[in-house]
Amino acid sequence: MTQIRLTNTRTRRKEDFVPIDPANVRLYLCGPTVYDRAHLGNARPVLVFDLLVRLLRHEYGDRAVTYVRNFTDVDDKINAEAQRRRAAGSDLSLEALIAERTEETIGWYHADMDALGALRPDHEPRATAYVGQMVAMTADLIAKGHAYEAEGHVLFDVRSFPDYGQLSGRSVDDMIAGARVEVAPFKRDPMDFVLWKPSSDDLPGWDSPWGRGRPGWHIECSAMSAALLGPHFDIHGGGIDLQFPHHENEIAQSCCAHPQAGFANVWLHNEMLQVEGKKMSKSLGNFFTVRDLLDRGVPGEVIRFVMLSTHYRKPMDWTETKAQEAEAVLRRWHGLVAGIEPATSPAPALIEALADDLNAAGAIAVLHDLAGREDAAGLLASARMLGLLLPGMGEWAQADGEAAGQIEALLAARLAARQARDFGRADAIRDGFAAAGVEVKDTAQGPEWSLAAGFNPARLADLARTHGT
Numbered sequence: 001m002t003q004i005r006l007t008n009t010r011t012r013r014k015e016d017f018v019p020i021d022p023a024n025v026r027l028y029l030c031g032p033t034v035y036d037r038a039h040l041g042n043a044r045p046v047l048v049f050d051l052l053v054r055l056l057r058h059e060y061g062d063r064a065v066t067y068v069r070n071f072t073d074v075d076d077k078i079n080a081e082a083q084r085r086r087a088a089g090s091d092l093s094l095e096a097l098i099a100e101r102t103e104e105t106i107g108w109y110h111a112d113m114d115a116l117g118a119l120r121p122d123h124e125p126r127a128t129a130y131v132g133q134m135v136a137m138t139a140d141l142i143a144k145g146h147a148y149e150a151e152g153h154v155l156f157d158v159r160s161f162p163d164y165g166q167l168s169g170r171s172v173d174d175m176i177a178g179a180r181v182e183v184a185p186f187k188r189d190p191m192d193f194v195l196w197k198p199s200s201d202d203l204p205g206w207d208s209p210w211g212r213g214r215p216g217w218h219i220e221c222s223a224m225s226a227a228l229l230g231p232h233f234d235i236h237g238g239g240i241d242l243q244f245p246h247h248e249n250e251i252a253q254s255c256c257a258h259p260q261a262g263f264a265n266v267w268l269h270n271e272m273l274q275v276e277g278k279k280m281s282k283s284l285g286n287f288f289t290v291r292d293l294l295d296r297g298v299p300g301e302v303i304r305f306v307m308l309s310t311h312y313r314k315p316m317d318w319t320e321t322k323a324q325e326a327e328a329v330l331r332r333w334h335g336l337v338a339g340i341e342p343a344t345s346p347a348p349a350l351i352e353a354l355a356d357d358l359n360a361a362g363a364i365a366v367l368h369d370l371a372g373r374e375d376a377a378g379l380l381a382s383a384r385m386l387g388l389l390l391p392g393m394g395e396w397a398q399a400d401g402e403a404a405g406q407i408e409a410l411l412a413a414r415l416a417a418r419q420a421r422d423f424g425r426a427d428a429i430r431d432g433f434a435a436a437g438v439e440v441k442d443t444a445q446g447p448e449w450s451l452a453a454g455f456n457p458a459r460l461a462d463l464a465r466t467h468g469t
């Protein structure tokens with residue numbers, strides 16, 4: 001068994017991963033708020049956790065891992081969209097419109113993450129199904145002296161939890177100085193955060209000891225993780241943007257509600273995503289969703305490859321060039337493994353790379369090495385560990401399996417022509433490649449080819465016929 005090491009944000013160190021129960025390794029990833037399509041940055045934590053789950057299942061067994069990722073379906077943006085639809089003349093009730101919006105967004109989310117080859121979690125709890133647990137946890141926090149009611153709200157008293165700020169390494173006073181905190185007259189301390197807030201009649205609400213209202217965002221994850229994984233589990237993660245305040249607040253709630261349990265042992269945070277060196281933002285015009293890319297014809301497998309090429313703890317830069325390079329590599333690999341059965345296990349070097357704090361870039365280097373040695377069976381088994389070259393995944397590259405055969409035959413014909421000093425024919429093949437959108441580079445190791453964006457399979461087939469290959 002390979003020792004897995006992970007960088008724990010809580011301790012700021014790379015540590016040996018030791019599960020609480022090796023027969024049931026438990027993980028929680030903060031999931032999306034389901035009001036719109038997932039943007040590309042939202043896919044990053046999903047792919048990091050997907051890789052982690054695949055590695056844990058490889059090490060501890062398929063049935064020894066429980067992976068939970070929630071859907072936040074209580075949110076002002078969802079309400080706003082439902083209210084917009086009602087204002088636009090819909091006959092449905094607000095509740096029905098909210099359910100409609102939530103359902104369609106979850107459907108999109110599943111389709112988009114499936115396209116990236118991300119496994120569905122074992123549990124995908126929706127916040128609205130756990131409001132009872134959130135109310136109970138809130139009442140428990142009041143009873144234990146960590147929360148208080150004020151004007152229909154329930155607030156967490158951050159001064160009652162001395163460890164508050166430990167995850168992000170800030171004191172409460174520093175946070176007050178640096179953060180944009182919502183100042184409300186009923187808060188005892190500006191950093192106190194909402195566990196429960198009142199709902200007006202035109203908003204969804206649930207009955208509670210503090211009147212009709214709805215839960216705050218942070219209590220949702222504390223209640224759902226406790227319900228599905230217990231109060232003490234192995235790994236909790238999300239994007240680094242969730243470290244404060246969301247994860248800090250989850251820790252405060254869960255550790256105060258279950259003081260003996262300890263909550264999550266390991267905190268895993270991925271860095272953010274940029275596009276062509278710039279922060280992705282609607283105002284810069286470089287904001288796009290996973291679906292935008294898929295619709296533009298970028299295969300999900302290519303998106304996955306590019307995302308995994310940068311270590312999760314480094315900022316990831318999405319570029320058009322990277323996507324094109326990944327596409328060319330994957331085309332070649334699909335051609336190489338066509339009709340091949342995978343080896344019985346992935347390459348040990350690949351597992352070692354992944355076990356070292358999910359070094360996916362190192363793992364991809366192992367794949368390049370296997371491909372270079374034309375170890376197709378080893379490449380296939382190893383690539384599948386990364387969720388690449390999966391059955392059914394390479395349909396986009398399938399037409400190219402045939403193309404690969406034609407190109408290799410034409411390259412052989414070109415070589416034969418050159419050796420026979422038939423330069424006219426060699427040049428005709430070269431020009432034919434260019435016209436069909438096949439790029440050929442002659443290197444010391446022999447010719448390397450890739451398919452350009454304007455690749456035309458019919459022209460390539462004509463070229464192959466003309467030259468009798």
Ligand SMILES: [Zn+2]
Nearest residue numbers: 030031221246
């Ligand atoms: Zn969360």
